[in-house]
Amino acid sequence: MQRLLFVIPVVLFLGLAAYFGLALTRDPSTLPSALIDKPAPAFALAGLGTKPPLARDDFAGQVVLVNFFASWCVPCRAEHPILMRMAEQEKLTLYGIAYKDRPEDAQRFLTQLGDPYSRIGVDQSGRVGIDFGVYGVPETYVIDKAGNIRLRHVGPLTASDLQNEILPLLKQLGRS
Amino acid sequence: MTRALSFFILIAALTFGAMGPGFAVEPNERLADPALEARARGISDHLRCLVCQNETIDDSHADLAHDLRVLVRERLTAGDSDSQTIAFITARYGDFVLLKPPVKGATLVLWYGPLAILLIGAVGTVVWFRRRKMTGVEEPAPLTDVERSRLKQMMTEGES
Numbered sequence: 659m660q661r662l663l664f665v666i667p668v669v670l671f672l673g674l675a676a677y678f679g680l681a682l683t684r685d686p687s688t689l690p691s692a693l694i695d696k697p698a699p700a701f702a703l704a705g706l707g708t709k710p711p712l713a714r715d716d717f718a719g720q721v722v723l724v725n726f727f728a729s730w731c732v733p734c735r736a737e738h739p740i741l742m743r744m745a746e747q748e749k750l751t752l753y754g755i756a757y758k759d760r761p762e763d764a765q766r767f768l769t770q771l772g773d774p775y776s777r778i779g780v781d782q783s784g785r786v787g788i789d790f791g792v793y794g795v796p797e798t799y800v801i802d803k804a805g806n807i808r809l810r811h812v813g814p815l816t817a818s819d820l821q822n823e824i825l826p827l828l829k830q831l832g833r834s
Numbered sequence: 835m836t837r838a839l840s841f842f843i844l845i846a847a848l849t850f851g852a853m854g855p856g857f858a859v860e861p862n863e864r865l866a867d868p869a870l871e872a873r874a875r876g877i878s879d880h881l882r883c884l885v886c887q888n889e890t891i892d893d894s895h896a897d898l899a900h901d902l903r904v905l906v907r908e909r910l911t912a913g914d915s916d917s918q919t920i921a922f923i924t925a926r927y928g929d930f931v932l933l934k935p936p937v938k939g940a941t942l943v944l945w946y947g948p949l950a951i952l953l954i955g956a957v958g959t960v961v962w963f964r965r966r967k968m969t970g971v972e973e974p975a976p977l978t979d980v981e982r983s984r985l986k987q988m989m990t991e992g993e994s
Contacts, residue, residue, distance in 0.1 A: 660965065663958045670951065689884065692928030699926075758897070784901050791926045793884035793898055 691791055691810035698724075698801050699789035703755065703779025707765050712753060712779030717801065721831045723752050723824070724799040725775070726787060728759040729767035731795045737814035738771045744820065745774035750828070754778040757787050757795050800824065802831050858895050865907050874907045877919055881906070882933050890933060 702713035754775035756764035800809040883894035
């Protein structure tokens with residue numbers, strides 16, 4: 659009994675140390691989404707240039723990727739080749755939302771780097787971004803057939819994110 | 835002397851004036867109604883700016899902080915209560931947006947953990963002291979006759 663009393667603080671300390679040690683390996687700038695497994699917020703945005711507008715109901719019943727980007731966002735340029743690869747090689751349906759960007763700037767960005775998106779909504783006020791809980795572009799969301807958000811990826815997508823995170827999830831969700 | 839003093843007061847006023855809260859709230863964001871504006875300030879003082887993470891949206895110059903300040907004011911103007919406004923934000927950004935985490939299942943350890951550890955320590959200390967009192971401080975056995983006579987002998991030897 660008496661020995662136990664001395665062991666408890668040691669065990670507590672080791673537990674805390676292990677917890678904090680593990681926490682050190684996590685990236686504090688990547689926040690969990692409050693909307694995981696919840697319905698994607700409804701929105702209806704004007705399209706970019708001559709493209710049709712984009713609303714949530716446009717992709718009801720499909721597994722889709724929604725990518726928030728902006729021409730002023732440097733990491734968006736970094737992830738752009740991956741988005742192009744997703745659209746061209748993996749034949750994924752990508753919807754883009756131009757976040758707090760002027761339409762002409764977003765258009766120039768896509769003319770320069772290529773346009774991986776099936777459709778693009780222009781969210782100039784950033785309100786749709788707030789509804790999704792976006793706190794920094796680029797952010798990518800995976801939405802399932804029921805319209806629920808299944809994944810949020812904060813920051814530029816890398817080839818390994820695509821291989822290890824996005825593609826397995828899409829497969830699991832039954833993308834045709 | 836008076837000049838030095840007024841200079842000092844000026845410096846102090848500039849320093850502390852600049853350090854005051856709400857440094858980031860821009861004039862065009864403020865509401866005309868002072869009561870609503872005060873409520874908005876109270877709310878945004880407890881909301882985390884997700885870009886800078888350890889600043890309130892009231893203090894932050896980040897673009898998103900500005901948008902959230904405007905959003906808070908919009909909700910209040912639309913007639914939302916303080917808690918409805920906060921719920922609107924947490925529905926989108928999660929509890930992390932609150933600088934003071936709410937008391938609920940997942941945060942019980944956070945709120946009461948330190949108190950629990952303190953109690954465990956206090957109980958342990960009390961038990962330890964009690965045990966020592968019971969076992970450690972026994973009355974020493976009285977001297978036997980042999981010991982007493984030896985002691986007497988030693989005392990007289992010392993005298994001679």
